Each structure stands twice: as structure tokens, then as C-alpha cells.
Amino acid sequence: MRGNLVLGNLIRPAKANSKYFPDRRNKAPPRQFIFFTGLPAGGILAAMTQLAERLRGKFIVLDGPDGSGKSTQATRLADFLSGQGCQVLCLRDPGDTQLGEGIRQVLLQGSARISPMAETLLFMASRAQLVQEKIRPALLAGKTVICDRFVSSTLAYQGASGVDRLIILDLAEAAVGGIWPDLTVILDVPAKLGLDRTGQRNQLLMRKKAAPGPTLFGDRFEARSLEYHEAVRRIFRELVKEYPHPAAVVDGSQPAEQVTEQIIELLQRTFER
Ligand code: TMP
Numbered sequence: 377m378r379g380n381l382v383l384g385n386l387i388r389p390a391k392a393n394s395k396y397f398p399d400r401r402n403k404a405p406p407r408q409f410i411f412f413t414g415l416p417a418g419g420i421l422a423a424m425t426q427l428a429e430r431l432r433g434k435f436i437v438l439d440g441p442d443g444s445g446k447s448t449q450a451t452r453l454a455d456f457l458s459g460q461g462c463q464v465l466c467l468r469d470p471g472d473t474q475l476g477e478g479i480r481q482v483l484l485q486g487s488a489r490i491s492p493m494a495e496t497l498l499f500m501a502s503r504a505q506l507v508q509e510k511i512r513p514a515l516l517a518g519k520t521v522i523c524d525r526f527v528s529s530t531l532a533y534q535g536a537s538g539v540d541r542l543i544i545l546d547l548a549e550a551a552v553g554g555i556w557p558d559l560t561v562i563l564d565v566p567a568k569l570g571l572d573r574t575g576q577r578n579q580l581l582m583r584k585k586a587a588p589g590p591t592l593f594g595d596r597f598e599a600r601s602l603e604y605h606e607a608v609r610r611i612f613r614e615l616v617k618e619y620p621h622p623a624a625v626v627d628g629s630q631p632a633e634q635v636t637e638q639i640i641e642l643l644q645r646t647f648e649r
Contacts, residue, residue, distance in 0.1 A: 428461040430647040432518045435511065435555065437526040438639075440563035441609045442598050443570030443577075444628040445635060449563065450524045452636045457520055465514045468524040470502035473509045484595040492537035496544060499530050504551040512555055527552065528560050528615055528623070533597065536607040545620065556621045559646050561639055562612050563628030567605035574598050622646065 438446040438453070447468075454464045470480040479502040482488070483495065490498070503526070514521050527548040535541055565573075616623045624646075626638050 425461065427644060427647065428457065430649075431457065431462050431520045431643065433515050433520075434558045434647065435515055435521045435523070436643070437523045437528065437557040437560040438563065439525050439528045439532075439560055440612055440628055441532075441565055441567060441570045441605060443573035444563035444565045445573075445632060446563050446628075447524050448632055449561075449628075449635055449639060450522050452632065453639055454522055456636065456640060457522075463517075463519045464522060465510070465519045466522045466524070467506060467510055469506055469526050469529070470499055471506075473502070473505045475505045476502040484597065486596070492534050492539045495537070496530055496534045496539050496547065499534070500547050500551040503527070503548075504553075507552050507555045512553075515555070523557070526557060526560065528562065528612070528619060531615060531619070532608045532611040535611050536604055541618070558622065559643070560615075560619065560621065560623040561642065562615060562623060562625045563635065564609070564613055564625050565628040567602055567609050569629055570609075571598065571602070571605060 436453075438450050440446050450466055454466045457464050469476075470483060471477050479498050483490070483498055506523075511521050511523070527544070530539075530544050530548065531541060534544060613625060616625055624642055626635060626642065628635055630638075
């Protein structure tokens with residue numbers, strides 16, 4: 377069944393004088409948890425404890441175009457939630473199982489020609505293993521799972537390569553065996569900005585390695601055309617209307633701290649009760 381709880385565009389870019397981000401010029405530095413202004417100190421603590429409680433056994437996905445900052449945000453969110461008492465498991469898709477890391481290597485760094493449908497099936501195979509081996513047991517144990525990419529990525533990337541959306545969703549139903557995210561957060565950035573960021577990341581990696589390697593020009597996906605990445609971004613932005621599970625867009629081009637604050641606020645609203 378495809379219920380349509382859509383939380384799209386709940387989040388607006390922060391304005392200097394907004395409720396959560398008051399004008400900080402000539403003022404004392406912001407307190408921690410500034411986004412809960414209005415709640416007394418005890419209320420803040422209670423709200424946090426409740427959030428940790430409500431996130432038990434919840435599955436959160438961070439997704440978006442290359443260079444949207446989702447890996448950074450996954451780490452920041454995991455740190456924050458751990459600090460609130462959540463038991464957090466951070467994973468990446470594809471990967472994080474022996475099979476998944478092998479598939480990741482073939483998909484991202486391999487030189488073999490892979491058709492869009494074969495790509496789709498490989499991503500699904502890695503995902504099926506990840507769900508079976510890591511995600512399902514963690515959720516059953518009451519952990520909060522944060523996953524860097526999931527089915528939403530296949531819809532965007534393989535969708536942009538022409539694979540039918542309904543076929544992807546049908547394959548995903550089989551692969552994930554009923555384990556769908558409780559919330560998918562799409563970090564939206566213009567394709568060019570995302571690619572510039574990954575270019576910088578790859579150059580930094582190169583400097584560290586001091587030897588040429590496959591990351592010089594990005595992985596197989598990063599190396600695709602700007603038009604392709606613009607199509608990927610378009611699908612991600614439209615996904616909140618069509619994804620059969622809760623999803624929302626956050627502006628990923630803002631400074632990392634603001635993005636984290638907005639994601640946390642989104643979690644508060646989504647898991648209110
Ligand atoms: P990342 O995990 O470092 O973001 O890189 C994974 C790359 O694989 C990225 O370019 C997006 C792409 N990808 C797909 O094309 N389809 C998928 O289903 C997933 C999960 C990733």
C-alpha cells in the first residue's frame with residue numbers, strides 16, 4: 377500500500393530574524409539549542425528526552441545530490457542524537473556489509489559498462505543485504521538508524537538514466553522487505569554547487585594520497601554530465617510529492633550548522649507524538 381504522508385518543504389531557509397535564528401549582531405553568542413527558544417530550560421531538557429524516546433526504533437534517511445552534505449549531516453546528527461541518549465547506528469547505502477562494499481566498489485570505481493537496469497539491481501542487492509544484516513536488527517533492538525542514501529537515490533539517479541519509477545519502487549518493495557524509512561530528508565543543492573564541492577573533496581583526497589587514483593575526476597557517478605546531475609536534483613526535489621513514505625526537503629546550501637538545526641527541528645515536528 378502506498379500511503380501518502382508528505383512533509384515536503386516544511387523547512388524554509390533561515391532568515392536573519394526568524395524565530396529560530398534571531399538577528400545575532402551585537403548580541404551574546406547563541407545558546408545551545410537556540411532553535412527551542414520559547415521553552416524554559418526544563419522544557420528544553422524534557423523536549424530532548426522525549427525526542428530521544430520517540431526516535432527509538434526509527435529509521436531516518438539523509439539523501440540528496442552528490443556534494444549535498446549528507447554524510448557530514450549524518451555524522452553531525454548522529455553526534456547530536458547520541459548526546460541526547462539515543463543509541464544511533466549510522467550506515468551508508470551502498471555499503472556497510474561485506475557484500476555491499478564489494479558491490480559499491482564495482483558500481484563506483486569499476487571500469488565495466490553497467491546498464492541502468494543492472495545498476496538498479498546491484499543497488500537493490502546491496503540494500504537487501506544491508507536491511508537484512510544491519511537495519512532490521514538495529515531497529516528491532518530500539519536503535520535509531522541513520523542511513524546515508526536509500527531507495528530515494530535509486531529513484532533519482534537510475535530514474536535520471538531512464539529506469540521507470542514504478543519498476544524501481546516494485547524492486548525496492550522486494551529488496552527492503554517492509555523496512556521503509558520513517559523519514560527521508562532530502563538535502564537540496566544546485567547541481568553545480570554539489571559538483572564543485574565534490575571536486576574540492578576529491579582534490580583534498582588526492583593531496584592526502586599523493587598519487588593518482590580513481591577519485592581524481594570523481595567516481596563513475598560524479599563524472600557524469602551536469603545535465604544528468606540537474607535531472608537527479610529535479611527528481612529529488614519532486615520526490616516529496618511522489619515518494620510513498622514521509623519525505624521533506626531541506627536547503628543543503630546553507631552553512632552546515634544551520635542545516636543540522638533544521639533537520640533536528642524537522643525530527644521534532646515529525647515525531648511529535
Ligand atoms: P556516495 O555514497 O559517496 O554519495 O556515492 C554513491 C554514488 O552512487 C552517488 O553518486 C549516487 C550513486 N547512487 C545511485 O546512483 N543509486 C543509488 O541507489 C545509490 C544509493 C547511489
